[in-house]
Amino acid sequence: MLGKRILIGICGGIAAYKTLTLIRLFRKAGCEVKVIATRNALSFVTPLTIETLSNNKLYVDMFECGTERTTEHIALAQWADMAIVAPATANIIAKLANGIADDALSTTLLALSKPLFIAPAMNENMYEHIAVQRNLKLLEEYHYHIISPEKGMLACNVEGKGRMAEPKTIFDRVGKQLQQKILVGKKALVTAGPTCEPIDPVRFIGNRSSGLMGFSIAETLADKGCDVTLVTGATYLKTRSQSIHRIDVNTADEMLQACLPYADKADIIVMAAAVADYTPETKADHKLKKKDALFSLNLKPTTDILKTLAKNKTDNQIIIGFALETDNELTNAKQKLHTKNIDFIVLNSLKDKGAGFECATNKVTVIDKNDNVIEIPLKSKQEIAENIIQIVFNTPKS
Ligand SMILES: Cc1cc2nc3c(=O)[nH]c(=O)nc-3n(C[C@H](O)[C@H](O)[C@H](O)COP(=O)(O)O)c2cc1C
Known part of the structure; x- marks a missing residue:
């Protein structure tokens, strides 16, 4: 981490005192640290302590005269290698989710194009509030790294989820991101999202995949220096890393055809898309009219993309498949792993609350070729993506 430039945003929550330890951890690791505090944060920690620990001037007021630059907020965003908001209040989370820039911290963060880590901290009822959860989901979709709060005794004297992650946890998580770009020179092919099989010019057979899991994997690989091609079905998601080559299908x-030219050159293939197993035999060229009678549709099987790509798998390639199961999860996933000649399968179960489609979190089980099973508990999809990539590259090839 030596020499890295870390921008820390402190907001008005009790956990602000823990951020002082976080500043020390980064400074001890040889990083340069600059801090922006909200006005409310200064009710919890003092400017003198922050400036002493960070060894830099604290930035609070955008309109303060006598500062080095009048556009310090832009300069700070450009200066940082990455930024962390800890504690992140419900307020800053809402502002970031909605692009509000009404103070030094929120304005700087909007100008930032580097990785941003958010460590929420608040009372459990606030954390579980539908608006806060929606805002956190939006931040996930912007590919910010959410460092989930922990369960424990809260400042309001009740036990619950909402405690800011410990400074060491935040430090380690950011450290992983700062690690050498271990995948420079490697190529990856990732699929994401649903496929839509047309019935007529208006209707299609689709599924509920949002694409977020596949996008999070693609971003994680790109952050590690990998040259990523992302083939995605219809989704409203945007890619953050400019280095991702995105193909929409x-x-x-169309997904199969888009993957084929990249598959044999890929060192790692991650098939996270929810691909239709069947497609209508024919597509009507006009909108089908409703009739007062039973209607049936002939479906033909689609080509199995994972199996097709895995058939030509070379010894140096790593292929990861995803399985979404509703029953006999582990048995079905293991069967898919072995029959399709792949290295890892990531199992999602729809039985798990907060996992699978249309949520910002996931809970998965990773199974390798030797049937080793690693459970990853409920976390943000970005954290799950980081864990999966870590498992894949730490598992010796057999
Ligand atoms: C003692 C005290 C503790 C607070 N702790 C939190 C907290 O942990 N999380 C949170 O979201 N808000 C907390 N608040 C409320 C925020 O300070 C308040 O919403 C404020 O507007 C946040 O402003 P900021 O995001 O600009 O710092 C706390 C307020 C008080 C008085």
Whole structure:
């Protein structure tokens, strides 16, 4: 971490005192630290302590005269290698989710194009509030790194989820991101999102995949220096890393055709898309009219993309498949792993609350070729993506 430039945002929550330890950890690791505090944060920690520990001038007021630059907020965003908001109040989370820039911290963060870590801290009822959860989901979609709060005794004297992650946990998580770009020179092919199989010009057969899991994997690989091609079905998600080569498709067949030119050159293939197993035999060229009678549709199987790509797998390639199961989860996932000639399978179960489609969190089980099973508990999809990539690259090839 030596020489890295860390920008820390402190907001008005009790956990602000823990951020002082975080500043020390980064300074001890040889980083340069600059801090922006909200006005409310200064009710919890003092400017003198922050400036002494960070060894830099604290930035609070955008309109303060006599500062080095009048556009210090832009200069700070450009200066930082990455930024952390700890504690992140419900307020800053809402402002970031909605692009509000009404103070030094929120304005600087909007100008930031580097990785941003958010460590929420608040009372459990606040944390579970539908608006806070929606805002956190939006931040996930912006590919910010959410460092989930922990369960424990809260400042309001009740036990619950909402305690800011410990400074060491935040430090380690950021450290992992700062690690050498271990995948420079490697190529990855990632699929994400649903496929849509047209019935007529208006209707299609689709599924509820948002694409977030696949996008999070693609971003994680890109952050580690990998040259990523992302083939995605219809999604409203945007990619953050400019280094990701994105190809948008609709149908399973289009997804297969888009993958083929990249598959044999890829060192790692991650098939996270929810691909239709069947497609209508024919597509009507006009909108089908409703009739007062039973209607049936002939479906034909689509080509199995994972199996097709795995058939030509070379010894140096790593292929990861995803399985979403509703019953006999582990048995079905292991069967898929072995019959498809892949290295890892990531199992999602729809039985798990907060996992699978349409949520910002996930809970998965990773199974390798030797049937070793690693459970990853409920976390943000970005954290799950980081854990999966870590497992894959730390598992010796057999
Ligand atoms: C003693 C005290 C503790 C607070 N702790 C938190 C907290 O942990 N998380 C939170 O979201 N808000 C907390 N608040 C409320 C925030 O300070 C308040 O919403 C404020 O507007 C946040 O402003 P900021 O985001 O600009 O710092 C606390 C307020 C008080 C008085």
